[in-house]
Amino acid sequence: MQRHLISAADLTRDDAVLILDTAEEMARVADRPIKKLPTLRGRTVVNLFFEDSTRTRISFEAAEKRLSADVINFTAKGSSVSKGESLKDTAQTLEAMGVDAVVIRHGASGAPYRLATSGWIDAAVINAGDGTHQHPTQALLDAFTMRRRLIGRDAGIGQDLAGKRVTLVGDVLHSRVARSNVDLLHTLGAEVTLVAPPTLVPVGVETWPCEVSYDLDSTLPKSDAVMMLRVQRERMNAAFFPTEREYSRRYGLDGERMARMPEHAIVMHPGPMVRGMEITAEVADSDRCTVVEQVANGVSIRMAVLYLLLGGNEPAVSHARTTEEK
Amino acid sequence: MDTQASDARPVLEGPDIARVLTRIAHEIVERAKGADDVVLLGIPTRGVFLAQRLAAKLEQITDRKIPVGSLDITMYRDDLRMHPPRALARTEIPGDGIDGRLVVLVDDVLFSGRTIRAALDALNDIGRPRAVQLAVLVDRGHRELPIRADYVGKNLPTSLRETVKVQLAEEDGRDTVLLGAKPTARQ
Numbered sequence: 001m002q003r004h005l006i007s008a009a010d011l012t013r014d015d016a017v018l019i020l021d022t023a024e025e026m027a028r029v030a031d032r033p034i035k036k037l038p039t040l041r042g043r044t045v046v047n048l049f050f051e052d053s054t055r056t057r058i059s060f061e062a063a064e065k066r067l068s069a070d071v072i073n074f075t076a077k078g079s080s081v082s083k084g085e086s087l088k089d090t091a092q093t094l095e096a097m098g099v100d101a102v103v104i105r106h107g108a109s110g111a112p113y114r115l116a117t118s119g120w121i122d123a124a125v126i127n128a129g130d131g132t133h134q135h136p137t138q139a140l141l142d143a144f145t146m147r148r149r150l151i152g153r154d155a156g157i158g159q160d161l162a163g164k165r166v167t168l169v170g171d172v173l174h175s176r177v178a179r180s181n182v183d184l185l186h187t188l189g190a191e192v193t194l195v196a197p198p199t200l201v202p203v204g205v206e207t208w209p210c211e212v213s214y215d216l217d218s219t220l221p222k223s224d225a226v227m228m229l230r231v232q233r234e235r236m237n238a239a240f241f242p243t244e245r246e247y248s249r250r251y252g253l254d255g256e257r258m259a260r261m262p263e264h265a266i267v268m269h270p271g272p273m274v275r276g277m278e279i280t281a282e283v284a285d286s287d288r289c290t291v292v293e294q295v296a297n298g299v300s301i302r303m304a305v306l307y308l309l310l311g312g313n314e315p316a317v318s319h320a321r322t323t324e325e326k
Numbered sequence: 327m328d329t330q331a332s333d334a335r336p337v338l339e340g341p342d343i344a345r346v347l348t349r350i351a352h353e354i355v356e357r358a359k360g361a362d363d364v365v366l367l368g369i370p371t372r373g374v375f376l377a378q379r380l381a382a383k384l385e386q387i388t389d390r391k392i393p394v395g396s397l398d399i400t401m402y403r404d405d406l407r408m409h410p411p412r413a414l415a416r417t418e419i420p421g422d423g424i425d426g427r428l429v430v431l432v433d434d435v436l437f438s439g440r441t442i443r444a445a446l447d448a449l450n451d452i453g454r455p456r457a458v459q460l461a462v463l464v465d466r467g468h469r470e471l472p473i474r475a476d477y478v479g480k481n482l483p484t485s486l487r488e489t490v491k492v493q494l495a496e497e498d499g500r501d502t503v504l505l506g507a508k509p510t511a512r513q
Contacts, residue, residue, distance in 0.1 A: 018413060025398070025414040034451045039401040307401070311411035 004116040004125040008136040008184040020144050022304035040069035043100040050076040050106045056128050060103050063302035091120040099123045109133035124309045132174050139180035141301040145294050146225050149266050162189030167219050170229035173200040177270045182210050199240040220260045227268040228278045254280040266290050334506030343501045346479035351383035353477050366394040369433045370415035375496040377432040393420035402444035429455040434492040436462040439473035466490045
């Protein structure tokens with residue numbers, strides 16, 4: 001993953017397992033009365049959010065504060081960006097302030113990569129979601145949740161997800177969560193199946209390391225984890241399916257469908273959930289649904305990533321697949 | 327701290343280590359007047375094994391279960407920024423916590439004292455012990471901070487050009503303390 005975390009595809013298996021193991025130790029800090037470590041004392045992290053996302057931003061903010069970093073929150077709304085300032089100018093402003101890391105969320109795919117490789121800024125760049133491209137910390141927290149639930153908290157240390165079968169259901173086309181998860185789960189040895197209406201399957205999906213199916217019911221009985229994706233209506237510029245009712249009938253998860261899953265299988269959702277459409281309240285509130293755990297695990301994963309990228313004088317993870325040194 | 331086996335000389339062997347730990351266990355019972363509220367916390371990696379061995383000996387002496395845990399100090403080190411971040415080890419605090427207890431920190435080698443300083447910081451975030459004591463297998467000197475051990479297995483005056491390597495059966499397959507020459511001038 002080098003100095004930056006741009007894409008889940010950049011992580012090697014060993015990098016990913018190191019992050020998951022580190023997150024397991026970070027999770028123990030959350031169980032303590034004083035949830036704080038001095039590890040990033042004196043380091044400054046900017047949360048640079050060009051797109052609204054309360055959930056991801058506060059998760060990063062909690063992680064940064066638990067590691068004692070100085071946190072600056074920057075939202076595009078009401079900033080100079082709305083006056084027409086470019087990403088380059090914003091980056092150079094941050095550079096001048098001596099920022100050590102930038103957590104960036106941007107509506108355009110590739111913005112974090114540009115920030116990391118253009119030479120505008122010296123800081124480590126962490127992608128917190130770019131367009132329909134990648135959301136690597138989300139994929140990591142999902143993998144962490146699966147490892148904990150399917151293998152066990154202590155038994156999972158040092159383990160990957162080899163042989164686990166994961167099904168991602170819904171709006172794959174607009175989902176950076178799906179892309180990141182397919183990359184990371186493949187690296188960790190899991191078998192991934194995408195289930196979506198044909199209109200919501202991206203072009204070129206046959207090059208992805210996963211299976212594609214249009215039939216949810218036949219996939220459910222052989223899944224260890226079923227991840228429901230949010231239908232991203234805000235990104236839809238055309239009619240991708242006839243009606244919500246139709247979508248829900250074919251691709252929604254209700255109690256009856258959940259009963260067809262194996263006993264140990266879990267239901268995941270990256271949030272925010274649209275209850276009644278992709279998931280019924282009955283499923284969302286059941287013990288098998290890990291939505292709330294995923295949120296808690298998100299803080300631990302982000303602490304682990306921040307520690308491994310910023311804790312020492314160089315990142316702890318290997319120069320694996322891409323080489324984009326500054 | 328790696329030492330080539332060829333030029334390393336053992337200063338403590340298996341039976342010596344067992345004897346030394348038995349003595350430390352007795353000293354703890356004596357100083358803590360029965361070790362009623364003692365909690366042993368080992369510093370990973372080898373301190374944890376030593377803490378477990380000490381706990382077993384204390385249980386033999388006092389006939390009581392002695393809580394034992396581990397305390398990883400990685401994130402409290404003052405030299406974090408000088409190296410790549412290392413993988414974290416396990417921190418495991420016994421169920422009843424450490425508040426109001428006598429915590430005995432256990433480590434293999436006492437050297438600069440910086441590890442123990444970090445451990446004291448880490449303890450601060452976990453609770454408030456009644457008192458904190460330190461037990462080490464080897465004290466090799468060269469302190470950089472005003473810290474000393476309460477229980478010492480062996481005082482080993484060393485030069486900075488030497489290395490001290492503790493090997494324990496749980497991790498290394500055998501019990502021994504090796505004194506050797508440093509391969510390079512770098513510490």
